[in-house]
Amino acid sequence: MKTVLIFGRKTCPVCKDVLHKFQYFKEKTKFEPEIKYIDMDDLDGMTEGAFYEVADIPTVVILENGKEIKRWVKNPPVSEEFLPYLK
Secondary structure: OEEEEEEEOOOOHHHHHHHHHHHHHHHHHOOOOEEEEEEOOOHHHHHHHHHOOOOOOOEEEEEEOOEEEEEEEOOOOOHHHHHHHHO
């Protein structure tokens, strides 16, 4: 099972755009992975960010069976970059 983790902040417009992009492509292409947005402004988000060693936002991490298979930091991926990881 794959999961997309998007680390961001409420005040970050790029972070919101990344979330909307993944949600759009999930709806359009019907890919299965869960999309999880982690707010780095709250304690739970900071804790999860520390676990995944997130230092900058936005950060997108794709997990497969709990293991990281791809990461993008600061520069959100374009669809051609992330869609192959979600099949």
